[in-house]
Amino acid sequence: MKVAIIDYGMGNLFSVQHAFKYLEAYAIQTSSKKDILGADAVILPGVGAFGEAMKALKRLDLVGVLKDVAAQGKPFLGICLGIQLLMSESFEFGHHEGLNIIEGSVVRFGQERQKKPEYKIPEVGWNRIHATLHRSWNSTPLRGLKKGTFVYFVHSLYVKPKDASVTLSVSRYGDTEFCSSLLSDNIFGCQFHPEKSGTVGLKILKQFLERVAS
Amino acid sequence: MTVRIITRLDIKGPNLVKGIHLEGLRVLGKPEKFARYYYEEGADELLYMDVVASLYGRNNLLDIVTRTSKEIFIPLTVGGGLRTLDDIKTVLRAGADKVSINTAAVHRPEFIREAANRFGSSTIVVSIEAIRRSDGRYEAYTDNGREKTGLDAFEWAIHTAELGAGELLVTSIDREGTGKGYDLELTRKIAKSVPIPVIACGGAGRSADISQVVWEGKADAICVASMLHYTAVKHLRSLDGFEFEGEGNIEHLKANKGFSKVEESSIAAIKKELAAKGILCRYPLEEKVA
Structure with a gap:
């Protein structure tokens, strides 16, 4: 695979x-369209700023091919910044358009309140998924x-899908309940890092790959 | 939010070591074996600190990082002597998730901004080693407490956060390895003055110290070393005898001696204690590692 x-x-x-190597998949890091089209599954990871990430995807001319493979039904996993890039738009440092594979937006913790939140941002650590x-x-x-199992998060923003039924799990941080993973047909997104979430995370990745195989 | 228990492994050449005030190092064994054990026991993160980075070549450390990251799937932070963006890149390519920097940041604070821009803030942990002075102020040190910087630890903490540090690792050099408990004032003042997570390090002697640095010190995460290492030594020795590598002081291991000032504990016992005190942490673990 x-x-x-x-x-x-x-x-x-x-x-x-x-x-992925631990799970015995043939996993490569690539920015080549040929590799992406020829792969059985596509993983969009990433940490950093949304605007910079979209710029980088455009510079590498990958926006079209990612949207194409997503639309064609190829198993697609967005991790951390990757789940955010799936959305239509983000409000991180201004307003940016995303890949628009999933309708919805990306917002910052505490953005909707005037008062400064009393908890640390970013959220760094293990949190439950419900x-x-x-x-x-x-x-x-x-x-x-x-x-309610625990997985590992590092983020300041979270996704708000327009269609709430794509939400697969929710988590709570401070007084905010947010979408911590989503699944819409072949598109799977995790706000947490399954690759750093111990055996639970490995199980999630393994079960994602089983969908690919079937 | 949940508090993280981070197991700190000090590394010298191929060995896990532990010292008092970061001096008088004792050799404990192969770091990756301890790392694997702590992963299985439920550590939330691991921290590898190369304590003599300036004296040794890096190949030992990079090999250890690579071997660890291939079989351990929790965040791994690596620090010790990282001076350039290329140094950081090399360690990340070996399999680290985050890096800890101190000396290079003190010499040139813009290094923090450059590293955060290049690798993302969440990858950059700034390590602040502080010593309490007789006038009650705290001074930041480098080189594991050997070099003064003249910087006020609290002002420096705020500045590093402004420059883009993702987390702060705050070590009390006075308490390190003593088992006398964390420096609560140091931890609390920094934790309350920065918007980013603060990891308390140095001084854990018993489980109560850990819950105290969360409640009173406002720590977001806690580094533990001595309290865990001798339980790990016993476990690893029971598995396959025990292999020692290289030079160093191993007499204490032959004599089966622990750290007399520190309660021998385990990650599960620490987390149980935290949970009993109403502190949220990843406990109990749902699944055993296969």
Whole structure:
């Protein structure tokens, strides 16, 4: 199984690659369209600023090919900044257009309030993921996980999908409940880092790959 | 929010070491074996600190990082003697998730901004080593507490956060390895003055010290070393005998001696204690590592 990890200069991809290799997938870091089109699954990781990331994807001329493979049904996983880039727009340091693969926006913790939040931003650390009322984790990459299990987050912003039914899990930080993962057909997004979330994270990645294989 | 327990492993050449006031180092064994054990026991993150980076070549450290990151899937921070953007890149390519910088940042604070811009703020941990002076002020040091900087630790902390540090690792050199508890004033003052997470380091002697530095010191994460290492030594020794590598003081291991000033504990015991005190942390672990 070939896994293309998109290398667009935003952060360290080695942990993601090590995790997929551990799961015995053939995982490469690439910015080549040919590799992306030829892969069985596409991973869009990344840390850093949304605006810079979109600029980098445009400079490498990858926006079109990513939207194409997403539309064609190829298994697609966005991690951290990657889930945010899936959205239509972000309000991180101004207003930026995203890949618009999932309708919705990216907002900052505490953005909707006047008062300075009393908790640290970014959220750095382990947090629980909860199921939503209207969606089961059966036959998703989260199947078999204990509700409220812990995964590792590093983020200051979170996604707000327009269609709430794509939300697969929610988490709480301070007084905010946010979408911590989403699943819409072949598109899977995690605000947390499955590659740094121990055995739980490896299980999520393994179950994502099983969807690819089937 | 949950508090993180970060296991700190001080590395000299190929060995895990531990000292008092970062001097008088004792050799404990192969770092990656300890790392694997702590991962399985439920450590939330690992920190590798190359304590004599300026004296040794880097190949040992990079090999250890690579071997660790291939089988351990929690965040790994690596520090010790990283001076250039290329140094950071090399360590990240070896498999680290974050880097810790101190000396290079003190010499040229813009280095923090450059590193944060290049690798993302969340990758850059600034290490602040502080010593309390007789007048009650705290001074930042470098080189594991050997070199004075003349910087006020609190002003320096605020400045590093403004420059783009993602987290601060705040070590009390006075308390390091003593088991007398964390420096609560140092930790609290910095934690309350910066918007980014603060990791308290240096001085853990018993579980109560850890809950105290969360409640009173306002720490977002805690570094633990001595309290865990001898329990790990015993466990690893029970598995496959025990291999020692290289030079160094290993007499204490042969004599089966622990750290007399420190309660021998485990990550599970520490987390249980935190949970009992109402501090949120990743506990209990849902699944055992296969």
